[in-house]
Amino acid sequence: MQFLLAEGARIGISLIGVIGLVSINALFLIWMERKVSAHIQLRPGPMEVGFHGALQTIADALKLIGKELITPEDADKLIYLLAPIVMFLPVLVSFIVIPFSPTLLIRDLNVGILLIFAFSTMAVLAILMAGWSSNNKYSLLGAIRSVAQTIAYEIPLLITAMSVIIMVGSLKLTDIVAYQATVWNVLFQPLAFILFIICGTAETNRAPFDIPEAESELVAGFHTEYSGMRFAIFFLAEYTNMFIVSAVATVLFLGGWRGPILPPLVWFLLKVYAIIFLMMWFRWTFPRLRFDQLITLGWKILIPLSLANLILTALAIKIF
Amino acid sequence: MTAFIKDTLIGFWSLLAGLGVTIRYFVKPIVTVQYPREKLTMSPRYRGHTEFIIDPETGSHLCNACENCARTCPSNVISVTGVKVAGTKKKRAVTYVLDYSLCSLCGLCVEVCPTKALKFSDEYRLAGFSRQDMIIDVIARLQAQQRALGLPEEVPPVPEAEEAKTEETKGGEGES
Numbered sequence: 035m036q037f038l039l040a041e042g043a044r045i046g047i048s049l050i051g052v053i054g055l056v057s058i059n060a061l062f063l064i065w066m067e068r069k070v071s072a073h074i075q076l077r078p079g080p081m082e083v084g085f086h087g088a089l090q091t092i093a094d095a096l097k098l099i100g101k102e103l104i105t106p107e108d109a110d111k112l113i114y115l116l117a118p119i120v121m122f123l124p125v126l127v128s129f130i131v132i133p134f135s136p137t138l139l140i141r142d143l144n145v146g147i148l149l150i151f152a153f154s155t156m157a158v159l160a161i162l163m164a165g166w167s168s169n170n171k172y173s174l175l176g177a178i179r180s181v182a183q184t185i186a187y188e189i190p191l192l193i194t195a196m197s198v199i200i201m202v203g204s205l206k207l208t209d210i211v212a213y214q215a216t217v218w219n220v221l222f223q224p225l226a227f228i229l230f231i232i233c234g235t236a237e238t239n240r241a242p243f244d245i246p247e248a249e250s251e252l253v254a255g256f257h258t259e260y261s262g263m264r265f266a267i268f269f270l271a272e273y274t275n276m277f278i279v280s281a282v283a284t285v286l287f288l289g290g291w292r293g294p295i296l297p298p299l300v301w302f303l304l305k306v307y308a309i310i311f312l313m314m315w316f317r318w319t320f321p322r323l324r325f326d327q328l329i330t331l332g333w334k335i336l337i338p339l340s341l342a343n344l345i346l347t348a349l350a351i352k353i354f
Numbered sequence: 355m356t357a358f359i360k361d362t363l364i365g366f367w368s369l370l371a372g373l374g375v376t377i378r379y380f381v382k383p384i385v386t387v388q389y390p391r392e393k394l395t396m397s398p399r400y401r402g403h404t405e406f407i408i409d410p411e412t413g414s415h416l417c418n419a420c421e422n423c424a425r426t427c428p429s430n431v432i433s434v435t436g437v438k439v440a441g442t443k444k445k446r447a448v449t450y451v452l453d454y455s456l457c458s459l460c461g462l463c464v465e466v467c468p469t470k471a472l473k474f475s476d477e478y479r480l481a482g483f484s485r486q487d488m489i490i491d492v493i494a495r496l497q498a499q500q501r502a503l504g505l506p507e508e509v510p511p512v513p514e515a516e517e518a519k520t521e522e523t524k525g526g527e528g529e530s
Binding site: 070072073074075076077078081315316318319320334335339 | 358362369372373375376377379380381382383384385386388
């Protein structure tokens with residue numbers, strides 16, 4: 035009985051904490067994205083609502099809540115309703131294993147990194163559901179593109195993660211952080227880090243890999259027909275995905291919460307947001323790839339390089 | 355194989371070069387202004403509507419209502435009236451009104467002015483809701499500028515008592 039109570043409290047508190055983090059993170063990231071894009075284009079960005087437009091996203095979110103939820107007439111209603119939920123739930127699950135600091139983590143699972151990769155792949159299923167059920171050619175095209183590009187970036191993503199994992203010898207995220215007590219993995223695995231960032235950008239469907247949404251070609255891709263809060267949930271999931279990919283990159287390559295002077299949590303968030311800034315910087319620098327270019331990049335460059343990196347790592351571990 | 359490696363490296367380098375360009379722009383100062391709160395300073399050669407130059411000696415305008423500008427204007431934009439000022443033999447402008455909606459910004463009025471009384475203003479917010487908004491009273495504008503500079507405001511000159519002969523000219527012979 036006491037066990038159940040304790041676990042119940044743990045689940046409740048974790049859930050509230052995670053949802054709070056997800057919302058605040060998304061609000062902040064949307065504002066940050068607008069500021070970064072604006073400054074790259076020599077504009078000030080949002081300036082009117084709050085200090086330097088800090089409350090702009092809250093105003094936008096309130097507007098979105100007030101919008102009508104439209105369901106297209108011939109949509110597959112059940113799948114149409116489920117898609118945003120399927121998009122968002124796996125994102126929440128990934129937070130279970132992310133170590134924010136030595137003490138602040140929900141569950142230290144043995145399969146940590148595997149859990150994150152397994153669930154983050156479900157986003158593709160959600161995109162396919164949304165695109166298929168909308169009964170709209172642009173949505174369907176976006177969904178098809180998303181599924182087709184999955185293999186091109188997921189395989190190198192997993193292989194690069196694997197080269198870190200065989201160095202550490204554990205899937206546990208706390209073990210991976212512990213391994214980097216003196217030297218960060220990025221110094222041993224610079225190539226893997228670069229490949230991971232590239233694949234991570236593709237994983238979050240962001241420019242230059244935003245082929246499934248491709249504003250200028252497909253209206254909004256798979257979420258063309260979504261409006262109001264359902265659209266907002268897709269948006270929320272996208273930005274939370276960015277956070278998770280960056281958090282995984284931080285844990286795998288940048289020593290997790292390790293760092294001098296500042297508290298561990300601050301270090302962790304600093305590194306995560308630095309990687310997110312890098313991804314935003316990519317978005318406002320590179321034009322969108324054509325589809326065959328993405329497949330070429332994935333199959334001809336990322337996969338061979340990541341395989342070579344994996345073999346080298348394995349050899350090095352065997353020799354030393 | 356070597357071609358593949360070369361392509362990959364060159365491609366990667368070009369990506370880094372692109373990132374370098376954007377980060378340099380990221381730290382550059384912003385060029386956009388928050389329009390209703392901030393205004394651009396126009397370049398010295400900007401041509402708005404005409405206004406009076408404030409003469410540093412008298413702190414007022416130099417117009418003697420000769421009406422050269424009104425006669426030169428190809429679009430009949432300018433209406434000037436002037437009076438002979440009491441005590442002197444000189445005329446002085448009492449009203450100077452532009453119908454800016456007709457103006458083609460040719461600048462002949464500024465060129466022809468014998469006393470160099472006119473210049474182009476840097477006013478660029480010239481949109482209006484009616485034709486009346488396009489009628490610009492240059493004397494009133496001068497008074498506002500004098501107020502802003504803390505100078506004594508332009509007062510209508512006292513006409514010569516006897517023959518207060520006000521010459522009115524609507525630039526050219528008008529409406530025909």
